[in-house]
Amino acid sequence: MDSLDSLHHLIQNHPLIDNHAHNLLSCDVAADYDSYPLESITSEAHGRALENARTTLPLLRAVNQLGELYGTPCANWDDVLAAHTRWVQEDYDGLVRRSLEGTHMLLLDDLLSDEDVESYEWHDQFTSSPTKRIVRIEAVAASLLRDIMSVERKPDESVWSIFRAKFLDALDHAMADPAVVGFKSVICYRTGLDVNPYSPDEDLLTASLHRTLDSGTRKSGYRVEEKPLNDWLVQQTLKLITFRKRAGVVKPLQFHTGLGDNDINLVKANPAYLQPLIAQYPDAPIVLLHSAYPYTRDAGYLACVYPNVYLDLGEVFPMVSREAEEKILRESLEITPINRLLWSTDGHFFPETYWLANKQFRQALETVLVDYVEKGDYNITQAKAAAADILFHNSNKLYSLNQTAQYTPEIIQGAPLLSDARVSQTSDLLGAFLQKNPDIEYIWMQWIDFTATTRVRIFPLQEFIRIARKERRIGISLAVQCMLQDDTVTPGGSTTGQFYMEPDLSSLYRNESMAAPAAASATVMSFWRSEEGVPLNGCPRTTLGNIVTKLHTTHNIDVLCGFEIEVVFLKPLTSHQTGEVTGYASATKNHSWSQMTADTRKMIPILEEINQTLETMGIHLQQFHAESAPGQFEFILPPATPLAAIDALVAARQVVTAVAERHGLRATLHPRPFPNGAGSAAHTHISITPPAREDVFLAGILNHYSSIVAFTMSQDASYERVRSGIWSGSEWVAWGFQNREAPVRKIEPGHWEFKSVDGVANPYLAVAALLAGGLIGLGENLSLAVKECTVDASHLTSAERAALGITTPLPKSLAESLAALSEDEALQGILGGGLVKNYLSVKRAESERLQSMADDKRQLWLLERY
Template identity: 70%
Template sequence: MDDCTSLRHLVQTHPLIDNHAHNILGRDVATDYDSYPLESIVSEAHGRAMANASTTLPMLRAVKQLSELYGTPTEDWNELVEARNRWVKDDYEGLVRRSLEGTHTLLLDDLLTEDDVEAYDWHDRFTTASTKRIVRIEAVAASLLTDLMGSERKPDETVWGLFRQRFLDAIDNAMDDPAVVGFKSVICYRTGLDVDPYSADEEALTASLYRTLDSGTRKSGYRVEDKPLNDWLVQQTLKAITFKKAARVVKPIQFHTGLGDNDISLVKANPAYLQPLIAQYQNADIVLLHSAYPFTREAGYLASVYPNVYLDLGEVFPMVSRDGQEKILRQSLEIAPVNRLLWSTDGHFHPETFWLANRQFRQALEKVLIEYVQCGDLSSVQAETAAKSILFENSNRLYQLNASLNDKPSSSYSLPMSVTRTKQAGNPSHDQLDTILQKFPDLEYVWMQWIDYTATLRVRIFPIAEFVRIARKQRRVGISLAVFWMLQDDTVLPEGSTTGQFYLEPDLSSLYQNASMKTSASSATIMNFWRSEGNEPIDGCPRSTLENIVQKLRTEHDVEALCGFEIEVIFLKPRRDAEGRITDYIAATENHSWSQMTSETRKTIPLLEQIHQTLASMGINLQQFHAESAPGQFEFILPPAKPLAAVDILYAARQVITAIADEHGLRATLHPRPFSSGAGSAAHAHISINKVERESSFLSGVLTHFPAIAAFTLSQDASYERVRSGIWAGSEWVAWGFQNREAPVRKIGAGHWEFKSVDGVANTYLAMAALLAGGYIGLSSGAELKVEECTVDASKLSSAELAELGITTPLPKSLSDSLAALDQDEALKYIMGPRLVSYYISVKQAESKRLMAMSPQARRIWLLEKY
């Protein structure tokens, strides 16, 4: 028989993530048993049926266990209530703290009620990590209807049209909110789980909305319980989840299933009804709540055959007897994969609901797992792994919490030095800063970075106490306006000004820990916006320029874009003279070819794996990496994200690659073509848009303005050494083709393109802004795509063949050509910002003049060491 001592200890003490719960009552109403009966801790009954709860096995068991919690041995309910009231009066927070002991993170559906309960972040003081939110979509819809019926409408606006847009915006905002980790639907209570996977037509949805409005008033509120409308809410949420998952933003949706009060249709609470919906949205993660009791086996079956389905084991603890709980747990394990089982308390109102659920679940889990070990179905190690997965790891992974068992309890956390953590209510940036400081409690320095027009990464380093002051707008960081006209060696152009300054405003969402930096202290990097004296966005800020164009696409065309990058980098070995000075660089691997493992590339595996593992520790998950064509060249493919975040990820990843290469005695270069033979290095950019029906206009705009866009995407004279036919660099003509790697624009799928004329020496914020600006211009003018698909290398076609396909524009052959095209492209200049374009052209012309005055070898070494 296996020794189960270690298993028992682990099950009873391992920190847990509660993946579904609700807010706790405030102290003032915690003993208002008329509104919040204490018997509800073990029963979903209401009214007269609640009187019978005192005779159930769950209640009798709870009384015995609660008497231990209160320190008052008794089997009498009235005595128990008196003991409980004393706790509430004397030390309510102590009762809450004890009830939540062992809880690492709470995920709260905080829309159960807005009255009488504490705010979601109030719970932080009792848990290790910050509480996260689960957004209940029906509550969002009801709130929007109340607001809508209390506001005036324009003559051309309809109730349905306004509601539709506001609901979609609310879901999109929740997807972007770092405090929100998922959604929840109670459609089970409203119209049942037989959700139609496909939307009704506009007429039916409008009628459904009006029926909903007829059933309530603005004063009483609106209960959303008309099937076409309820189904639509679920469908739209699943669509948003699916779209965002492509950008590695994973926010599951939870469905109430099974166990509920008498307001539920028990028959339609069976999760089997969800099967068509699950099959339709297989890229959306779905959590079946409450053990689906009494349909646990059906839920387990769905979790076993659909990779996007998870089974929550909550609510039956403490609502069901001990035997029932153990049977439910066994039924869950009959067929469902262990990595698809999640724990929750469904704790709500009374803190004891959390304590009872956690205690009883640990007891049941210990008993069931030990039985499986003793009968030989599991080894003790396998049982311990299962326990860790269910209690912590599955939820941590699914909700992308990035929680660590080494996290310090938030209640004991304090900032370094004398900085205070006073949270300013209603200020998301302060909440976000608190989250960062809790996640990285040992952080000592923050590197505030920005990218100038020469694509030089510049940095200021601040001790954490000073950075907190900056993030909370208690002080500002001024940067000379000379940056607008500055070259890599800090030379300022004659037309530049050294008078005046702009201010760095840290974008907290861009912070990454410096996991690859060999420093003695913990540090992080963060990107910044440029702000004016009046704290307004300043013309010429690369990040603001990109964000503004993304916003214009969203608000004017309802277009959301995702971006992703392929980092091509060449690892070089330095050559040194007798004094140790670097005289040249050679490829780190010579026996090298595309996607091949040679004797030399095999030696780079530790380097490549270290890069991947470091990025993963930062939350940047590479999709793949492999050898590219040139000697020493490798490619790292990053995940898609929203444009600004995608570029932030790109720069964070490049810093890791460079730092780790340096550890190995190598130089990682982004030089477009460091060797005259073979392929060059690019930074292929992927863009996808959600409005695939308008992809032709978007693409037409990009192609029309491509010569001017190239001034930002191919921003060095060396960039044009790569624009050659026959080396998979995009050839020499402005063209596009489906899966054509010898076209500058490769169409990959509906609304998804790869832009090959981008490289690593560009300011990528500006490069992506220019590409999206071209698409925006095309959408705004309703441009018709006149360039037809090219299936070959366009440079191999005759003039007649090019003309037949509408391919009439060659790619610029030099930086001066693309800068001239930019200077003449009034539409692109207007969208990018005339001031920015003017500064940019001046800087790039002066930079080019200086570099082209060098010898080819000196220029090559200079670029290798800068980029």
């Protein structure tokens, strides 16, 4: 049943469409406080007046809240400046991503006259769906005037006739542009909202245009602030909107109203002045921006009595006090229909403007709606519908966005339970899983660290349900980001601080391979969250997910992954005196690739048991067969989206290991368990759709391959496979169609097999690094300089390799690949500087520890762990 808890969950977690915002500053200038004072995040003041902003309640409130965003307490404004500067310098993308968490789509007025902002497409990487544009008509007019005045005119052409034709043509183009979903006027700033609904004569407009031209120059530009001309721009826009709406194309006109800087005439910022214009164009959707503060009730009245008027609730968050925000919401709800209320941040320049606006709006909306529910004005169902409409659905419908909100209701505490009182009967992922598996008693929460060690916490089911409901959190020391397999923390690592495990319920698998009498259990992978509950930089699964999202939103590319598990089955050798394992021997001897021998036939029951176990878990192998080395077999998994594919890979490896143990064997992923045998890889298949830019994608990977292998071949032992002639991918960075002696084998358009990956790598980071290379290639539009190689590149002469563009040898050691990674700023920029710093520290310390061991001790140590 519904409860206030469910209302709270919806308001705080429902995705939102931000129907009016502006571009963010580029990283280069985001900490240039002389040009862009950070105080502007809570104030419309400028110059000397802005100096007073530090004493205002909205800014002091922001100081106290921003510590949550930054992940560090802020006691004063200097702390905010320091934290902002640090984030900009170390992880600006991370700051933007945190600030836009929960934002499904942005509608940007991207015509700010500032060259220091990012393009509207740049913002796509941080939202669920691509950004759309709001075209500011005065900016279009100013741009056209500069263009017109930069070229010579024919003697019989007037400036007015040229401008008129070009402006109307620009409106037509914007109407036809699918990236444009609406228009905006800032006439409020220029001549006020008392817009004449009727066009003046041509002579008056011509004179108005010439006065505009006289006030500017081609160099300085032309500010359109002549009332006849400004009114005409609005009138023509509304006429076209009306005309195109009859043809089924709906693109509203937004008006800045109310609150603004000292350039505005506050009296004429009252939207009541727009009433004649609204009445003149009843078929043109009109949005009154910024809550029309302090004229909120006037705007609400217009939205109540005119069916073409909508009220936007933005900008006042976080520009006014908490009480004022709540009052504005209450005044908006007095008579305004819910389906006429829209949400926006008016976010601009700084990521904090988005974060503060969204946080404060959700807080105020919950306060107001809960109060109405408790007083009986709304029931909970009505309040939840109102919140979802304001946050998402109203903008989705008005701007014809055709978006679907990805919102999952929480497990409702106190809901009816199954007969054994184990799990809520809900439609969420956990409920569905437990309905199918009612005997589950324990849940294993897992993550994989930088040494590719799987770390596990086990919870009785009732405790895990509390975690899934977010009724409790599981903190893990941040030291695990700098921890070796023996729990040693590397130099520079800290035992201070923690992250919180958040289960990814889509990754739930039943543990089918546990030996009796173990109770029924399931495994779930987890994300890392900060103290404030936001994604933590350094989480391998989050890092991969962000890159996959960026490929989709920025380049419209979707990715599938598939894996081959190469594993060697070993028999343990024990000491007669102590019974301890002293070494391993292969489980089979008479063994070769894809052959059935007396020895390999003995393994068939084990292989079939592995397949049957995976089938019960919903993981369907495509095939399995004997590989080249004694005791070596290969299991091929089906393709899936990257996170799902790797989750299945992790689960399948655990099944292989557990089934082998039941039969007294050790299954190892060691890259080369026997010096004279073939190595074991974890060949990784990646395909992109559509494949149109496959060469650009591949070029990015090949350009950064030496750095990427620091993640895909992450142990010194991995480089024992980098040899020519053993089908391991040769010794040069190259690619070839169906060439198994190239590190990259092209299989079909947009589909490659990457052979420089093995089982001792963290698979989330390995795939993230490969996709990051492709993302760099797309972002830089790289050309594929390496030509197709049809042979083992090691067999070519230097001149022959050079002719094919094959100039880079694969690193011969982990030290070489780590050195390449430490110098690769582009790859670090995608993966995150903090993640790479910790990874380098861990892998170097791990290598030093392993190389200090005797060869036989090191080999045994690795076989027992991988």
